[in-house]
Amino acid sequence: MDTAAAEWTATDEGPGQRPAGRRFGAWCAGLLLAGVSVVAGFRAADSDGITPVPQLLAFLPWMLVPTAVALLFTLLARWWPGTVWGVAVLGVLAWYIEPYGTSDEPAGRPVASFRVLTSNVEFGQGTPALVAAVRREDPDIVFVEECDPDCDARLKQDLAREYPHRRAVEGGGSEGSVILSRFPLRPTGGVPATMGMPGAVADVDGHAVRLQLAHPMPPLPGQVDLWKRELGDLRAAARTDPGTPLVLAGDFNASQDHAAFRRILDTGLRDASRLDGADRTATWPARTAPTFGVQIDHVLVSEEFAAERTRILDLSGTDHRAVVTDLTLHERP
Template sequence: MDRVLTAEPVRSSPQPTPEPPLRPRHRVTAWAAGLLLAVPALVAACRALDTDATAPVPQLLSFLPWLTVPAGLALLLAAVIGRRVLTFAAVLVLVATAWSSVPYMPQAVISYGLPLARVKVVAANVEFSQGTSALSRVVAREDPQLVFVTECNRSCRDTLTKAFAARLPHHASVEGEGSVGSILLSSYPLSDRRTIPGSMGMPGATAEIAGVRVRLQLVHPVPPLPDRTQLWKRELAAIEEYAATAAATATASSEGLAPALIAGDFNASQDHAAFRAILDAGGLQDASRRADQSRTPTWPMEGPLPPFVQIDHVLVRDFSVREVRFLDLAGSDHRAVLADLDLRGPR
């Protein structure tokens, strides 16, 4: 008797259940969530790609940590209306934004020698010299050995050099009105004065501290206004070139890398690729980052917005950091940065 063969039914794999159509009011919520995700996604992508791109990205990068707020709100809206794909996208953007906001530190092994000298540094933008009196009170109270002052005109320069002729008798400056003038005041003798070319004054010099030659440089590139973004990049690139050249010159000598201090109003935060490039090129550390205060805002101290970004920095090489404080200056839209440092000997 012949065996009758019957075919087994073909079992199809289960298909994913499609998301139900959106109700009209949920459609509006989904669009709102998508719009909230757009800026955080763009900025987090540029941060991950290590680029400042072009306007408005440099301006938006200044808000990077705060962009977790719209990303988190978008996630909440997507979850409320039950859209799986949108919720997943919101999770990715929120995680990427939060990851991008982690404080930056160059990947370098730091080994210091014995402390040679304690050095207090103040970096202050006095906003068209309007904060000169407040800065004078800070210098009188804190007694720093180095003071980097941006937006310091002739009147500001004369006031500071006369008031602190005994404490800070040495200086290097670029004269100019408005935001152009800058001055570096020092209790140590200065030599090898120089400037980094730029729209605003960026004087520098070499100081001898405890028998060690220390490179000092004041910086003040233009702000990244939408119509000046390319100029902002070029001036930060000039600072990067200075940092790289100084490091290369020092490496070529028998003494290795020379200690360095680069301070002032960078008009850039750690979230800008151009600022991180300066750190990497010069083997520099941000004193605020070493003191775990790299998210303390220094600008703007005036106007309708609360301070939201740190653009004033003290960068160091071969210095350890005791303390960093941020001081309000009446008349200025910037906080001053006070860094209490130790100059270290050879490794």
């Protein structure tokens, strides 16, 4: 054997051979891409699937991280089919990370303006911070989720003068919810659910506006079907009485990457955060937001509304950030 042949045999890969390090890199890349592809596939199929898909869908933008790591592995391993696979997955993720829903402005003339704030106070623990935020932000309507009896008592004590009208579902832990309003309220049946979701019709400067608090069960393992059903009940509520403008606000335990949430938007509702350029601003978990988190707290409005000055507020004592937005009601053309 000549010297060149000997050098080739010692240093180059033969057919079907790959150094152990490259094989390991290719396997790591394949596993990462397979996992992300499943999640992206359900997103593309407009389905929430079963555990762990709905839980991972909430963090869809963060799927870019394992995809980028997988692409690096494919390059180091010189696994070119894997590189093509990774680029394709990256393209799918980039497509679906774009904001969902319309941001069109209403065409009719403006007839009323008011401010809305929604906050999950985590079993009432964030109530003092919420009271301070309400006094600072001066909203006209406040939606409060996970308002236990102590929270309810504190709101009555501190805010009854400013907000004489209220609708509540009393309950301990996460079950209690309250709507506070400066405007007179006419009660509605709300949406029956595991956790309180009260409803009302507000008289806003002579204009009827439906208010519905949202707080479906989270998509924990073992209760994904319940989560889907309660989001479906909110969708059904959004479709009732279409002639009356609607504000549907609260902790939806869902992001725009969940099909069950998008079906609510498909009734014609728009997310105030989307209308005002604050979409995908994380509201949970508060401890790591805004660096890491998802937007699951929303103020959804019917097409008669414009939104501006949407802000995401940090409140101590709760794992959720609050959402506050200024809404303008327009006449239907």
